[in-house]
Amino acid sequence: xxxxxxxxxxxxxxxxxxxxxxxxxxxxxxxxxxxxxxxxxxxxxxxxxxxxxxxxxxxxxxxxxxxxxxxxxxxxxxxxxxxxxxxxxxxxxxxxxxxxxxxxxxxxxxxxxxxxxxxxxxxxxxxxxxxxxxxxxxxxxxxxxxxxxxxxxxxxxxxxxxxxxxxxxxxxxxxxxxxxxxxxxxxxxxxxxxxxxxxxxxxxxxxxxxxxxxxxxxxxxxxxxxxxxxxxxxxxxxxxxxxxxxxxxxxxxxxxxxxxxxxxxxxxxxxxxxxxxxxxxxxxxxxxxxxxxxxxxxxxxxxxxxxxxxxxxxxxxxxxxxxxxxxxxxxxxxxxxxxxxxxxxxxxxxxx
Amino acid sequence: xxxxxxxxxxxxxxxxxxxxxxxxxxxxxxxxxxxxxxxxxxxxxxxxxxxxxxxxxxxxxxxxxxxxxxxxxxxxxxxxxxxxxxxxxxxxxxxxxxxxxxxxxxxxxxxxxxxxxxxxxxxxxxxxxxxxxxxxxxxxxxxxxxxxxxxxxxxxxxxxxxxxxxxxxxxxxxxxxxxxxxxxxxxxxxxxxxxxxxxxxxxxxxxxxxxxxxxxxxxxxxxxxxxxxxxxxxxxxxxxxxxxxxxxxxxxxxxxxxxxxxxxxxxxxxxxxxxxxxxxxxxxxxxxxxxxxxxxxxxxxxxxxxxxxxxxxxxxxxxxxxxxxxxxxxxxxxxxxxxxxxxxxxxxxxxx
Numbered sequence: 203x204x205x206x207x208x209x210x211x212x213x214x215x216x217x218x219x220x221x222x223x224x225x226x227x228x229x230x231x232x233x234x235x236x237x238x239x240x241x242x243x244x245x246x247x248x249x250x251x252x253x254x255x256x257x258x259x260x261x262x263x264x265x266x267x268x269x270x271x272x273x274x275x276x277x278x279x280x281x282x283x284x285x286x287x288x289x290x291x292x293x294x295x296x297x298x299x300x301x302x303x304x305x306x307x308x309x310x311x312x313x314x315x316x317x318x319x320x321x322x323x324x325x326x327x328x329x330x331x332x333x334x335x336x337x338x339x340x341x342x343x344x345x346x347x348x349x350x351x352x353x354x355x356x357x358x359x360x361x362x363x364x365x366x367x368x369x370x371x372x373x374x375x376x377x378x379x380x381x382x383x384x385x386x387x388x389x390x391x392x393x394x395x396x397x398x399x400x401x402x403x404x405x406x407x408x409x410x411x412x413x414x415x416x417x418x419x420x421x422x423x424x425x426x427x428x429x430x431x432x433x434x435x436x437x438x439x440x441x442x443x444x445x446x447x448x449x450x451x452x453x454x455x456x457x458x459x460x461x462x463x464x465x466x467x468x469x470x471x472x473x474x475x476x477x478x479x480x481x482x483x484x485x486x487x488x489x490x491x492x493x494x495x496x497x498x499x500x501x502x503x504x505x506x507x508x509x510x511x512x513x514x515x516x517x518x519x520x521x522x523x524x525x526x527x528x529x530x531x532x533x534x535x536x537x538x539x540x541x542x543x544x545x546x547x548x549x550x551x552x553x554x
Numbered sequence: 555x556x557x558x559x560x561x562x563x564x565x566x567x568x569x570x571x572x573x574x575x576x577x578x579x580x581x582x583x584x585x586x587x588x589x590x591x592x593x594x595x596x597x598x599x600x601x602x603x604x605x606x607x608x609x610x611x612x613x614x615x616x617x618x619x620x621x622x623x624x625x626x627x628x629x630x631x632x633x634x635x636x637x638x639x640x641x642x643x644x645x646x647x648x649x650x651x652x653x654x655x656x657x658x659x660x661x662x663x664x665x666x667x668x669x670x671x672x673x674x675x676x677x678x679x680x681x682x683x684x685x686x687x688x689x690x691x692x693x694x695x696x697x698x699x700x701x702x703x704x705x706x707x708x709x710x711x712x713x714x715x716x717x718x719x720x721x722x723x724x725x726x727x728x729x730x731x732x733x734x735x736x737x738x739x740x741x742x743x744x745x746x747x748x749x750x751x752x753x754x755x756x757x758x759x760x761x762x763x764x765x766x767x768x769x770x771x772x773x774x775x776x777x778x779x780x781x782x783x784x785x786x787x788x789x790x791x792x793x794x795x796x797x798x799x800x801x802x803x804x805x806x807x808x809x810x811x812x813x814x815x816x817x818x819x820x821x822x823x824x825x826x827x828x829x830x831x832x833x834x835x836x837x838x839x840x841x842x843x844x845x846x847x848x849x850x851x852x853x854x855x856x857x858x859x860x861x862x863x864x865x866x867x868x869x870x871x872x873x874x875x876x877x878x879x880x881x882x883x884x885x886x887x888x889x890x891x892x893x894x895x896x897x898x899x900x901x902x903x904x905x906x
Contacts, residue, residue, distance in 0.1 A: 509878040526861040
């Protein structure tokens, strides 16, 4: 019984413009002061597997080269390139089927590529408990202990407040409105759905056969004949694993995690995770900060060691890439999407 | 009697860091929304000469290539490369001697390379009046009608308030302190010394022979034997034309100029000269400005069309070059020198 990790790296998005572009989405960015988020993700789970050959990565066709570059230890044949994005379920079915073909006893941990975790040792302990639950025949998931009534996440309801060990989920809940989220957090019985799934390959394939047989057919065809991969993905339905499988299972094991989890959802979140100087600036050592407080300086230009000099300003986000610069108050970083809209309106889609 | 222009382009400086670097001083920068200041200078005086072959440029050895690049119309043999900087007098003596060797009747207009003038037609009229004075045997200069009690310029005192035509100067005055400058401007008899000189070559060579014969020897040697140029410049004294010649002349003709002159002495000065949008921003059209007021955005990176996106900030100077970024409130742009000092203290002289 070997453990495998599957990292889902299909994400795109514009919340981190100009850093996140169609060719360089969030998971490839070093947003928290370490390496690219996906590299940090792989490093974090390495102690759980026999070696990098047990780590698989699913990403979009256009991102394969850049993703391989970010994960040099992982063998090239472990990268799965989705010809078109079809949400998580077709992809998980495909990779699970492919791993099961090689190792029918495989236990699989599926993880998003672009999250940050402060307490990595505690996180691995959580995953080990989830593997225990999986060995008992359950498909397991991780429930993040909420730290605020966030309306940006799905929730998992439990019958009782969470314990350390896995418990059975009552139901999955879509993103709530504000007052519902507040009630969830107050109740102590709701956890955030962190998009992590832990299962034995055979159990997941059985669940797919039962609840989404079309996806099993697609996965089986894609694995048996890679020449049909493009056809399979262009015709398969686009659906999340939550909707296709998880919400239909009679029992899901949930392991709570209180490990300093963050989905690094904005420049503000990245700033909060960064190492600060005595005036609250997060900035590379190559920059020059004079009477500057609370600024977040991010240098993603290819030529390293750019001198970014900031004098007498406060609480700004400053991001440099090879062809763009962003300057915005940290408190307004949600408005980055307005820039993306302005560029789109000007017909400059190549800059998004 | 042909008219020649000599543009002095030996300047360096750090007030425009990161735009102005040792390899790219102020005169090579497009600080006022047009071309490089030196190109604007050449364009401005072109109607006064028979053609670009009458325009000469003196610059430092290291800057010759970049300066030629900024002035493609001017023949290569018209560029004079100073082996080492020796202030203005040795250079003016050298170029004047070289021009006189080819054309003993030459009339010469010497101009700084890095100033801006709003009313170019009026400025040319001023220079024509100065040429008239020079034809009468005077060495002439231009006196800028002061618009504020600036302590950063030298002044020229007149006997009476200036008239349109040339008058004889009473004396040259070094940079004054604040109260002296205020008294100067209040008197109406003081003009700024703009560093422009208009003369017949023979008159200047005679003046040099009388007041600085060592400089004439140096110039004669340099022109006769270019192989000795390096030796001549390494041994000649460093002295300004004001000190070596102008202050010693019995009579200097002064033509006043009220032409929107600026020495473009800071980012703030460059902002004031720039074309503003309705919210007072000076920025390239490739930038994206949302709820941004009074900002000055300068893109000097080699790859053109950089997207500089600025949201919700006011009165900042933002400068981009290939390896540096500056963000500073416009009101603090004098503090740019503190950045330069910080870089020097860190041993990063290559970034200055």
